[in-house]
Amino acid sequence: MASSSDPWMRELNDASKLVDEVSAMVSQRSSLPLSGSQMQRHMSTARRKMTILRTKLETLQSLLSKFPGKQRITEREMNRRQDMLNKLSVKAGEVAPTLNMSMSADRDSFFGLDRNRGDIMKIANDLDNHDLVGFQRQIIKGM
The missing domain is CATH 1.20.58.70 (Methane Monooxygenase Hydroxylase; Chain G, domain 1)
Known part of the structure; x- marks a missing residue:
């Protein structure tokens, strides 16, 4: 041992x-x-x-x-x-x-992704880089 x-x-x-x-x-x-x-x-x-x-x-x-x-x-x-x-x-x-x-x-x-991850992904898929940054800011302000 x-x-x-x-x-x-x-x-x-x-x-x-x-x-x-x-x-x-x-x-x-x-x-x-x-x-x-x-x-x-x-x-x-x-x-x-x-x-x-x-x-x-x-x-x-x-x-x-x-x-x-x-x-x-x-x-x-x-x-x-x-x-x-x-x-x-x-x-x-x-x-x-x-x-x-x-x-x-x-x-x-x-x-905040636990609530509406699918919706966010659908919206983000169709955005270009400039619009995506604006969308991110919008999400952050809404928190």
Whole structure:
């Protein structure tokens, strides 16, 4: 078994904590105001943590495939670590779409696209660049 001083295991534990933090942040989103800087900061922090998590997972996979020769581990331990990493990657993969959907919904709501996206697209398709800028200004004034 790996000791707690093993850098790979510490990195895996850090990644596991990050998955839990991002998941909690996405869950807390419903308790925050729908608009405003507090929501933006909260979701920005969640996105930043998700980016850090992805980097950690890639690093862990890379380290596992090139495990240092001075640290002898059995094939069984190698398989156990691969399983732990796979489970953590799946868990992170389940959180990512939820985070992306909430970001998309926030953006659409902020720009008013959640209500009449189809109508706006129909109008914008027939406009040249000059008219499109005027149409954008009109939409912004109407918000």
